[in-house]
Amino acid sequence: MIKITKFGGSSVANAQQFTKVKNIIEADPARKFVVVSASGREHKDDNKVTDLLYLIEAHLKYSVDYLSLFQLIEERFLTIKKDLNLQYPIEKDLEELKGQLSKSMSTDYLVSRGEYLTAKLMAEYLGFPFVDAKDIITFHYDGKIDFDATKYRLDGFMKNHDRFVMPGFYGALPDGMIKTMSRGGSDITGSILARILNADMYENWTDVSGILMADPRIVHHPKRIDKITYSELRELSYMGASVLHEEAIFPVKEKNIPINILNTNHPEEGGTIIVEEDDGESGEMITGIAGKKNFTVVAIYKNHMSDEVGIIRRALEVFENYRVNIEHIPSGIDSFSIVVSGDEVNDVIYDIVSDIKRACNPDSIKVIDHIALIATVGRKMMYKPGMSGKIFSVLGENDINIRMIAQGSDEINIVVGVEDKDFEKTIDAIYHSFVKD
Structure with a gap:
């Protein structure tokens, strides 16, 4: 059995969350292909690394000092490394990135570094090979995914590896230039890999135990949706009710690969399964x-x-x-x-x-x-x-x-x-x- 596991920013926000990810991976030998987002918020008043990188880009554009923002990013990754006793020389990567910062720097390259650095640390922590998304995920020049080229590159990597950690959210154009997806694009990366690897399941790990039937800010303790079809999810997502990037549906939908939305903090609670069709008799009249x-x-x-x-x-x-x-x-x-x-x-x-x-x-x-x-x-x-x-x-x-x-x-x-x-x-x-x- 093959499972693609994607972990969102809250799942990799600090060393404690990294430990939860490792426990999840080690609990199931089918979880051999891991996609990570950039390190997210540790608490509601914290900053996402990707947001900080976008802020740095804006500061560069208007010639405003950005060093305090960059220091926050450095502290995040260095703390994770220290707390987990990792050996990867992430200090060199951070120093190199700092030296590259300029107005002419590619925005896509800059904001992709959150996923890149997070994946580097996660790969060492899990003991998995690291594969850079720019070497696998390939875009056409019109911004659409080139599935044939992506499959060719992934097949080449898989000749020598049976597992990996990959950063989400970005890939590369045919000329090698890094290109990012829209925000939340790590969901799409996982979906692309699930399709190419003919996965049996695409697990999307986040900070909620599946999709709720209604907004909990409006309905007190709404029920969780146990199973939902792609079409239903599309309708609800369009109205704003989603914990999954809506573009992540299409790559797996064509091959009828189910998606499971799960909670990194409470894996025992189960989640929401997203499928092509469901003729089950049980359940609520409305989804x-x-x-x-x-x-x-x-x-x-x-x-x-x-x-x-x-x-x-x-x-x-x-x-x-x-x-x-x-x-x-x-x-x-x-x-x-x-x-x-x-x-x-x-x-x-x-x-x-x-x-x-x-x-x-x-x-x-x-x-x-x-x-x-x-x-x-x-x-x-x-x-x-x-x-x-x-x-x-x-x-x-x-x-x-x-x-x-x-x-x-x-x-x-x-x-x-x-x-x-x-x-x-x-x-x-x-x-x-x-x-x-």
Whole structure:
């Protein structure tokens, strides 16, 4: 059996966390391929190494002294080395990095050093070979992963090794220049390796015991999701409920490799399994609830609109011209609404409305601000008649006014729009109406 194990920043924040990682690795001989993030926060007032590196980059840009920031990074790695009695000469790496700091330095190279240095120490601590991500993970020049080149390089390394520690978050372009992924990209690194190595499981170790059915800041002690499909996770992640980088789903989804979200601090608690399909009979009717605030709805009404070809396209082109992403497009016979992030249109909404009037000649157009979208997600909902009606009834009983309704064609999610002030109340009401105690 092959397991890829990726450990997030909180899992490698200090020597004590390193020890937990080692215990996890040694508990299962299938855990031979380890990916690490940069050392994260030890406590809520601490700094992530990656954040410090980005701050150094900003200080360099504006010719501001950065030595105090760099000292924090040095102290982090030197303390881990000392506490674990490691021998790797990380002082040389830190001194070399300090000597390279300049305005012309590649940002991708600089911020990747957090993962690189963390992985160097972890490799020695586990007694595993270190492999630099830049020598394996290969990007095309357009920023997409070159899976063929990556597999070729990894196969070459694996001829002489049966295990390794690799830094996440970065790789290299064909010319050897280091390129980073988006923040949280170490999740993607683990997913790429799982696909190429045909892993049986991709374990993603973090500081939570899986994915919760709702935000614990809103719902008191929500249940953990034991099993979720990739499609459901995608829906919930889009609404902000995720402990996994959403781009990490796609490499393993194609090969139906399950992902297990686990807690480094409490491995005994189990976690959430993410799979391609699950036809299990047991479990809750809904899988999870998530949402976001501060959307803007542009509602367009025109008599006999159903007889007019292209009106929605013309309206969408206006938003495209302003480079605004569309969230939802609920529609009726003579009307349709375009839902967008309020932050994206705050400064241009009146220009957009003016352009829509010229392009579509509507009878009326209305802008509704401060709308929250809440998605109720569940693969079993399609088999339960009246789910939408029950949700609407529950919200009515709680004096929550529904301003918008949308449902995906695959019937695994029902989205309602309510006023921002009713956001928390809506999530709490839906959760306690559908989830068994």
